[in-house]
Every structure is written in structure tokens, then in C-alpha cells.
Amino acid sequence: MADLDLKPKRDSGEAEDAFEELYGLSDEVVAEVEAALTSEDGAKVQAILEPLHAADIADLMERLPSGDREAVIDALDGTREGIDAEILSHVDDSVREDLLAALNTEQLAQIVSDLESDDALDLIEDLGEAERQEVLEAVPADDRAILEQGLAYPDSSAGRLMRREVVTIPEHWTVGETIDFMRAFKADLPEDFYNLIIVTPTHRPIGMLPLSRLLRTKRPIKVATIMQTEPKLIPVTMDQEDAAFLFRQYALVEAPIVDDDGRLAGVITVDDIVHVLDEEHEEDILNLAGLKEDDFYADVAQTARLRFSWLFVNLLTAILASIVIAFFEATIQQVVALAVLMPIVASMGGNAGTQTLTVAVRALATNELTPANAGRIVLKEVLVGGVNGILFAILIGGLTWAWFGEPMIGVVIAAAMIINLLAAGLTGTMVPLLLQRLKVDPAVGSTVVLTTITDVIGFFAFLGLAALILF
Numbered sequence: 001m002a003d004l005d006l007k008p009k010r011d012s013g014e015a016e017d018a019f020e021e022l023y024g025l026s027d028e029v030v031a032e033v034e035a036a037l038t039s040e041d042g043a044k045v046q047a048i049l050e051p052l053h054a055a056d057i058a059d060l061m062e063r064l065p066s067g068d069r070e071a072v073i074d075a076l077d078g079t080r081e082g083i084d085a086e087i088l089s090h091v092d093d094s095v096r097e098d099l100l101a102a103l104n105t106e107q108l109a110q111i112v113s114d115l116e117s118d119d120a121l122d123l124i125e126d127l128g129e130a131e132r133q134e135v136l137e138a139v140p141a142d143d144r145a146i147l148e149q150g151l152a153y154p155d156s157s158a159g160r161l162m163r164r165e166v167v168t169i170p171e172h173w174t175v176g177e178t179i180d181f182m183r184a185f186k187a188d189l190p191e192d193f194y195n196l197i198i199v200t201p202t203h204r205p206i207g208m209l210p211l212s213r214l215l216r217t218k219r220p221i222k223v224a225t226i227m228q229t230e231p232k233l234i235p236v237t238m239d240q241e242d243a244a245f246l247f248r249q250y251a252l253v254e255a256p257i258v259d260d261d262g263r264l265a266g267v268i269t270v271d272d273i274v275h276v277l278d279e280e281h282e283e284d285i286l287n288l289a290g291l292k293e294d295d296f297y298a299d300v301a302q303t304a305r306l307r308f309s310w311l312f313v314n315l316l317t318a319i320l321a322s323i324v325i326a327f328f329e330a331t332i333q334q335v336v337a338l339a340v341l342m343p344i345v346a347s348m349g350g351n352a353g354t355q356t357l358t359v360a361v362r363a364l365a366t367n368e369l370t371p372a373n374a375g376r377i378v379l380k381e382v383l384v385g386g387v388n389g390i391l392f393a394i395l396i397g398g399l400t401w402a403w404f405g406e407p408m409i410g411v412v413i414a415a416a417m418i419i420n421l422l423a424a425g426l427t428g429t430m431v432p433l434l435l436q437r438l439k440v441d442p443a444v445g446s447t448v449v450l451t452t453i454t455d456v457i458g459f460f461a462f463l464g465l466a467a468l469i470l471f
Contacts, residue, residue, distance in 0.1 A: 025056040030063055037068050045075040054086035061087070062095050069095070070102040083107065085114035088123055096126055105131070109138035112147070116191065118163040118272060121150040125160070158243045159236035161276065162257040162266035165190040168199045169223060171206065176219030178209075194254045194269070198227050203263045205231060205256040233258045236265050240276045245367060247273045284365060284443040313448055321346070321455040328463035331471065337404045338466055341413050345462045348392060349420035349454035356381045356428025357450050361442050364432055378429045385425025389418035412469055416462035423457045424450075 029048060036044040049057055049072070057076075061069050076083045083103075088096055088111060100108070100123075108127075112120045112135060124132055124147055136144050146164050153159025167189060169178050178196065182189060196214065198207040207227030217226055232250060234243050234257050246252065247270060259265045325332070325342070332338050360377075363369035369377055397414030401407045431449050432442035 023056070025052065025059050030060060033060060033072070034064070034068070037064075037071050040071075042071075042075045045072060049076065054084045055090040057084070057087050058090035058092075061091050061099065066098050069098050073099060073102045077107070083111060085111040085119075089115065089119045093126065096123075100126060105134045105138055108135045112139050113143055116163055116165055117143075117146050117150065117266075118161060118268075121147055121160060125151070153236055156240045157236065158234050158238045158240060158257050158268060159265065161240050161243065161272050162236070162268050163190070163272075164266045165193075166197055166256075166264065166267045167193055168197045168203070168205075168264065169209075171198050171200070171222075171224040171227075173223050174219060175214060175217045175221050175223060175226075178214060178223055179219070192269075193267075195267075196223070197231075197256055197264060197267070198223060199264055205233060205258065205264045207231060208254070208256070231256055233262075234268065235260075241280055241365070243268060244273050244276045244280065248277075280365070284361065310448075314451075317448055317452040317455075320452060321459060324456050324459045325463065328459075328467060331463055331467045335409070335466065335470060337400075337406070337409055338463065341400060341409070342459060342462060344396065345413060345416045345420055346455045346458040348417060349424045349458045350451050352385060352388060352421050353424035353428040353450045353454045354447070356385070356425055357432065357446050360429045360432045361446060364436055364442055369429075369433070374429075374433055378426065378433075381425040381429045382422060383425070385421040385423075386418065389421030392421070393417040408469055409466075412465045413462060415465055416458065419461040420454060420458040424454050427453045 029052075032048050033045060036042075036048065049060075052060070057072075061072065064072065073083065076087075088099060091099065103111070108131075112124060115123065120143070124135060127135060136147060139147070150160060150162075150164075167182070169181070173181075194211060196209040196211070197205050198209060199205050207224070207229050208231045209223055209227045213226055214223075232246055232252060232255050234246065234255050236257055236259055243255070247255065247268075252273075253270045255268050256264055257266045257268060328338075360369060360381075363377075393414035396417055397410035399410075400413050401410035427450050431446050431453075435442045435445055435449075
């Protein structure tokens with residue numbers, strides 16, 4: 001029988017206090033650092049930062065103005081331990097550029113050498129070509145060879161993401177031999193790992209052995225009898241999004257990465273996949289807004305430049321919708337109510353289409369929307385648009401009749417509402433599917449295409465029906 005939990009339940013205030021205790025970077029700590037930087041007290045900055053985790057210092061860097069980040073780097077560089085390389089692994093990419101610019105080649109080379117290969121490669125990718133070459137020449141030859149090999153893989157591939165440090169054992173070893181080996185060579189083991197990779201003499205992975213299973217098994221047992229056979233072998237050239245899908249689909253913690261010949265090249269661990277999922281989610285959100293990169297930490301000029309191009313595209317599409325309205329200028333002049341009601345139809349179509357579009361883009365990203373079920377999903381969304389169109393047609397038609405006292409204007413806007421919401425349901429699913437078929441990221445261009453179509457159809461249906469019915 002399970003024990004009853006008789007402990008008092010914590011209220012939300014206690015839970016919040018517990019979170020603040022666990023999360024090392026409080027507002028008070030930030031204020032103390034800012035005050036120490038203002039007074040140029042480097043020793044105090046060092047004392048405040050010393051107990052903080054690298055991830056908390058990274059968050060601090062993101063909160064500080066650009067000019068203060070270099071001062072923090074100088075303070076960290078003056079400590080006995082020097083700059084913690086892990087800080088650069090946790091910090092936002094745009095802020096990392098500021099930090100990298102504040103470091104010299106010797107400091108960068110030391111940081112790269114201190115990091116595990118996957119984190120080191122992630123960092124060195126952000127350097128300019130000339131600076132990258134200088135750092136590569138400054139790191140030890142073994143590290144340089146690993147980094148150069150990683151840079152040869154395609155961007156956003158499993159090869160760029162994998163860690164080269166991996167523990168491999170032959171299949172004929174026993175549990176006892178494996179444990180003795182790890183104890184004898186513990187200095188050469190990765191800092192964190194979850195599985196042992198069992199390989200053939202040609203270094204091809206044939207199984208994985210979780211450490212938990214190894215420690216529960218008696219020493220004489222051969223690892224081949226307890227290993228997990230048929231592991232998910234991820235090619236080095238696989239896109240990181242596909243690798244992340246495999247981790248999520250099969251609840252993987254670690255997966256071997258193999259080269260074109262099927263030999264073990266490294267491993268990807270779940271912590272790297274979490275970063276990939278976070279990055280891909282952020283990228284999709286930004287793309288839906290027409291942004292190529294996160295500009296939260298950029299200055300005014302850079303932010304304005306990043307957003308200008310997409311706003312310019314939206315200006316052109318707005319002009320297209322205005323041209324459609326101009327075709328019915330005479331109709332609008334005769335019935336002023338049409339000008340008042342026009343935005344309602346376009347707005348409802350745009351919002352309904354965005355709902356459908358968001359669901360479709362997410363389903364494509366998670367492989368839930370495929371060519372096999374696309375027809376059924378498109379039909380469903382069109383039917384949903386039709387149902388909502390009818391319901392809102394009744395609502396807005398009645399309100400319009402009561403507002404302007406003209407029943408036929410209510411009929412016009414009701415019919416236009418149904419047409420536009422049907423179009424929104426169709427467009428919200430078809431546009432992402434067509435863009436994916438054209439090898440274009442559906443999150444990038446779908447929104448502007450959708451709003452253009454719903455605006456044009458909404459205005460054309462409303463004003464066209466008005467011209468036919470009212471005159």
C-alpha cells in the first residue's frame with residue numbers, strides 16, 4: 001500500500017520562493033553587479049560572480065548593456081580560475097558575439113580547449129573566417145583536427161551537433177572488464193555520459209549499454225548479452241531537426257552518429273537536442289513574424305534594419321489589397337456603410353487563417369501533417385472554416401441589419417464572411433504544404449501569403465457582392 005502524503009501542501013508563494021533559491025540570478029544580484037560596475041570595483045564583481053553557475057552568469061550577461069559585458073569579462077579573467085568556458089555555451093547567440101569580440105585569440109583558444117568538442121564547435125562557428133583560423137592554429141593539434149573535421153559537415157547537421165568524446169568497448173568484454181577499464185582510464189572519459197557504445201573491430205556500433213544496466217549486472221556477464229541491440233544510428237549528414245524528431249519519438253537519451261561507411265563518429269546527447277528544439281521553436285516563431293534572427297539584444301539601428309525588409313514586403317501586399325478596393329471605389333462612395341464594414345471581413349479571414357496556419361506549420365515540423373493525410377486535414381480545416389463562417393455570418397449579418405437598418409447589407413457581409421473563412425481554412429493548410437513542396441520553410445513565407453489572400457478575397461467578395469446585390 002502506498003504511503004499517504006501527509007506533508008502540508010506548499011502554496012504558490014512558497015513554490016516561487018523555492019524557485020528563487022534554486023535559480024541563482026536574482027534581481028538583487030543583478031543590481032549588485034551593476035553597482036559594482038558603476039564604481040569600477042572589479043574585485044567586488046569577482047566576489048559576486050564566484051558562487052554563480054555558468055548558466056546564471058550567462059543570463060547576467062544578457063541582462064547587462066553591451067558596454068558592461070566587457071567589464072564583466074575582464075573581472076572574470078582576473079580570477080584564479082579565469083573565464084569559465086561554459087558561460088559562452090549558455091549565452092544567447094547575439095550576446096555571444098559581443099563576448100567573443102572582447103576576447104583575444106589566446107583566451108579564445110583556451111576556452112575552446114576547455115570545452116567538449118560539440119560545445120567548442122558551436123562556439124567556433126560564430127567566429128569570422130580569419131579569427132577562426134587564428135584560434136584553430138592556437139589550439140592543440142588533436143583539438144584542431146576534431147574541430148576542422150566538424151566544420152566540414154553541413155550546417156545544422158548531426159555532424160555539427162555531435163560530441164566526439166565517447167566510450168566504446170568490444171562486444172567480447174565482460175561487465176567486470178568494462179568497469180575495470182573505466183576506472184583505469186577515468187581521466188580520459190567524457191565528463192558526462194550515459195551509455196557505452198559496443199563496437200566491432202572495424203568500429204561499427206552494434207549496441208548500446210546504459211550505465212544503469214551495467215552497474216546492476218554481475219562482473220562475469222558479457223556485455224553482448226545485456227546490450228541494447230539495433231540502436232538508432234544517425235548519419236552525420238542528417239538534419240538536426242530530423243535527429244531531434246527521432247529523440248522525441250523514441251525517448252532517446254543518447255544516440256550514436258555514424259559516418260558514410262557506418263563507422264562510429266560520435267554521439268548526440270539529449271541536452272544538445274533540447275537546445276535544438278529550443279532553437280527550432282524560436283526560429284519558427286521568428287519566421288512567422290518575418291524575422292530572420294532574434295533582435296532582442298540588438299541595438300536600435302540593427303533591429304530596424306532586420307525588420308525593414310519584411311515590413312516592406314507587407315507594404316507591397318497591402319498595396320495589392322488597396323488596388324482591389326480601388327476597383328469598387330464608386331460602389332463605396334454610394335454606400336458609406338461598406339467602408340465601415342470592410343475591415344471586419346478581412347480581419348476575420350486573416351485571424352481564422354492564422355489559426356489554421358499555426359496548427360499546420362507545427363504539424364509539418366513534427367511530421368504529423370504528411371502527404372498521406374494532407375487531403376483529410378485540408379478538408380477538415382475547410383469544413384471548420386465553413387462552420388465558423390456560417391455562425392459568424394448569422395451574428396454579423398444580424399448586427400449589420402440592426403446597425404444600418406438595411407437587411408441586404410447584412411446579407412452581403414454574411415455571404416462574404418462565409419466565403420472568406422472557407423478561403424482561410426483552405427489557404428491556411430495549402431500554403432504551408434505548397435511551400436514545403438517547393439523546399440521553402442513553411443514558417444518563413446506563409447503568413448504574408450495567407451494575409452494577402454484573405455485580404456484580397458475578403459475585399460473582393462464583400463465589395464463584389466455589394467455591387468451585384470445592392471445596385
